[in-house]
Amino acid sequence: MDNKILSLNGIDVYYGEVQALFDISLDVYEGEIVSIIGSNGAGKTTTMRSIMGLRHPKKGTIVFNGEEIQKLPTHKVVDRGIVYVPEGRLVFPDLSVEVNLEMGAYSKSYSKAEMQQMMEEQYDLFPRLKERKNQLAGSLSGGEQQMLAIARGLMSDPKLIMFDEPSLGLAPVIVDDVFKVIVRINKEKNIPILLVEQNAYMALSISNRTYVLENGVITTSGKSSDLIESDEIRKAYLGG
Amino acid sequence: MSIFEGVNWLQLLVTAIAMGCIYSLIATEYTLIYNATGLVNFAHESFIVLGAYIFAGTFERALQFPHWLAIALTLVSMAAFGVLVASTILNPLRNLQFVTYAMFGTMMLSRIIIEICRLSWGSLPFTVKGFLRESINIGSTVLSESYIYIIVISIIVISLLQAFFKLTKAGKAMICVSQNKDAAALMGINVSASINLTVAISSIICGIIGILCAPLYNVSSNMVTSAATKGFCAGVIGGFGSYPGAIIGGILIGLIEQFGIIFIPSVWKDALSFGLMIIFLLIRPGGIIKRKKA
Ligand SMILES: Nc1ncnc2c1ncn2[C@@H]1O[C@H](COP(=O)(O)OP(=O)(O)OP(=O)(O)O)[C@@H](O)[C@H]1O
Numbered sequence: 001m002d003n004k005i006l007s008l009n010g011i012d013v014y015y016g017e018v019q020a021l022f023d024i025s026l027d028v029y030e031g032e033i034v035s036i037i038g039s040n041g042a043g044k045t046t047t048m049r050s051i052m053g054l055r056h057p058k059k060g061t062i063v064f065n066g067e068e069i070q071k072l073p074t075h076k077v078v079d080r081g082i083v084y085v086p087e088g089r090l091v092f093p094d095l096s097v098e099v100n101l102e103m104g105a106y107s108k109s110y111s112k113a114e115m116q117q118m119m120e121e122q123y124d125l126f127p128r129l130k131e132r133k134n135q136l137a138g139s140l141s142g143g144e145q146q147m148l149a150i151a152r153g154l155m156s157d158p159k160l161i162m163f164d165e166p167s168l169g170l171a172p173v174i175v176d177d178v179f180k181v182i183v184r185i186n187k188e189k190n191i192p193i194l195l196v197e198q199n200a201y202m203a204l205s206i207s208n209r210t211y212v213l214e215n216g217v218i219t220t221s222g223k224s225s226d227l228i229e230s231d232e233i234r235k236a237y238l239g240g
Numbered sequence: 241m242s243i244f245e246g247v248n249w250l251q252l253l254v255t256a257i258a259m260g261c262i263y264s265l266i267a268t269e270y271t272l273i274y275n276a277t278g279l280v281n282f283a284h285e286s287f288i289v290l291g292a293y294i295f296a297g298t299f300e301r302a303l304q305f306p307h308w309l310a311i312a313l314t315l316v317s318m319a320a321f322g323v324l325v326a327s328t329i330l331n332p333l334r335n336l337q338f339v340t341y342a343m344f345g346t347m348m349l350s351r352i353i354i355e356i357c358r359l360s361w362g363s364l365p366f367t368v369k370g371f372l373r374e375s376i377n378i379g380s381t382v383l384s385e386s387y388i389y390i391i392v393i394s395i396i397v398i399s400l401l402q403a404f405f406k407l408t409k410a411g412k413a414m415i416c417v418s419q420n421k422d423a424a425a426l427m428g429i430n431v432s433a434s435i436n437l438t439v440a441i442s443s444i445i446c447g448i449i450g451i452l453c454a455p456l457y458n459v460s461s462n463m464v465t466s467a468a469t470k471g472f473c474a475g476v477i478g479g480f481g482s483y484p485g486a487i488i489g490g491i492l493i494g495l496i497e498q499f500g501i502i503f504i505p506s507v508w509k510d511a512l513s514f515g516l517m518i519i520f521l522l523i524r525p526g527g528i529i530k531r532k533k534a
């Protein structure tokens with residue numbers, strides 16, 4: 001843990017007059033999986049949207065690879081190499097699986113061969129998508145759409161990838177698959193990951209470090225293996 | 241004696257399809273902006289009028305350029321106008337909290353453009369001499385040259401647009417923007433720039449419509465009022481937001497109003513398409529081609 005990829009330094013974020021995040025600071029280092037856990041409305045999605053420039057903080061800085069990015073528009077943040085796999089997947093329903101993947105590489109100028117190779121890489125990771133490559137994304141099941149959203153995110157060969165509740169609404173077997181893939185992405189492609197989850201047990205089990213967010217404030221942070229043992233965390237997030 | 245006696249079917253059919261193409265182009269032009277911004281551009285009629293004036297008033301009448309140059313410069317001017325309107329008005333408007341205010345914004349824009357036309361080119365209607373005013377005689381059938389051009393050019397415009405959506409990166413990005421703006425931005429698409437491009441394309445199509453309508457009507461600020469409204473109906477009948485729907489709806493209105501006048505007096509033909517739109521709104525509000533909602 002030496003090379004810092006991303007840091008949030010005391011950011012405040014508002015929706016109109018209402019403050020959603022209070023003085024949030026967090027770091028992600030090379031090679032890490034970092035998770036943010038917290039209940040509904042805690043501000044997890046807001047944190048990710050702020051990193052992506054979909055919402056700009058009123059105070060504080062966001063530094064990515066040494067550059068302040070808190071004022072950049074979203075497409076520039078993507079150009080810098082951050083990919084966000086959003087809550088609710090947001091695949092393009094009227095486009096085919098293949099074109100969805102192609103759009104994931106929008107920020108890159110791949111040659112035809114490179115594009116094909118990137119797609120094959122994703123199909124290796126998610127063979128189900130290959131079988132359905134000409135199907136409209138809107139007609140996929142929830143689990144398949146989640147796979148597509150992840151695969152689409154990987155198409156641009158990101159330097160950091162963020163997942164927002166990848167397990168939401170999925171059957172337990174599929175949840176296991178999705179988390180296995182996230183760990184694989186981290187290990188095999190060596191991409192640092194920031195993960196938001198309500199499934200706190202899963203998040204704590206696969207991550208190196210975890211931040212606990214409550215009502216827009218980070219209340220606890222530390223090594224996931226320590227937090228999973230803590231009585232407070234067990235009570236609040238792991239059902240005893 | 242049958243009511244069909246003396247009806248020249250070929251002439252009616254060509255007229256119907258040509259007018260249908262105009263309505264289809266109009267429906268396409270505002271569908272582009274609707275899909276990109278979620279706004280119904282109530283200023284679209286004034287865009288067409290502006291195109292007609294730039295072409296007929298400036299490049300033809302005042303500067304007497306050759307037709308091809310006048311057409312090219314009109315389309316370039318319309319593209320620039322589109323980018324200006326998108327970046328100064330439509331992009332800010334789409335971020336307003338209430339769509340109703342944004343709609344009012346486009347209505348005001350329409351008044352401004354019409355006033356600018358009146359002040360720049362005068363309020364007297366005029367014609368473009370020597371532009372698509374010949375006719376072709378086939379036996380007893382007299383086909384106006386402009387109708388043939390309208391049909392051919394509409395087919396070209398609509399095919400190019402489809403190819404643009406299917407084959408180019410910018411075209412695909414426009415489809416993504418119309419489906420989900422946040423998701424499009426997360427792909428690295430510059431959403432505002434994509435909308436600027438969309439409005440530029442829509443404005444170019446308005447320019448084409450204005451040029452094609454110049455030989456059909458006198459150039460004046462209300463030259464396409466009736467066509468613009470029927471183009472609007474075409475979108476509703478075909479299915480709001482759908483490009484195939486825009487084409488089907490346009491052609492259908494063209495056919496119904498032309499062949500309708502066999503049965504009813506021709507002064508009623510406008511009422512016919514508006515009546516048809518209301519019937520569609522009542523019995524099939526999604527139009528012929530219903531859009532799948534995500
Ligand atoms: N677009 C918005 N406008 C106004 N308030 C918002 C908006 N989006 C979120 N909020 C508010 O900001 C706070 C944080 O919301 P956020 O979506 O970040 O929570 P979350 O931790 O992601 O919750 P969940 O687990 O339900 O996804 C909530 O109080 C929410 O009501």
Ligand SMILES: [Mg+2]
Nearest residue numbers: 044045046087
């Ligand atoms: Mg959330």
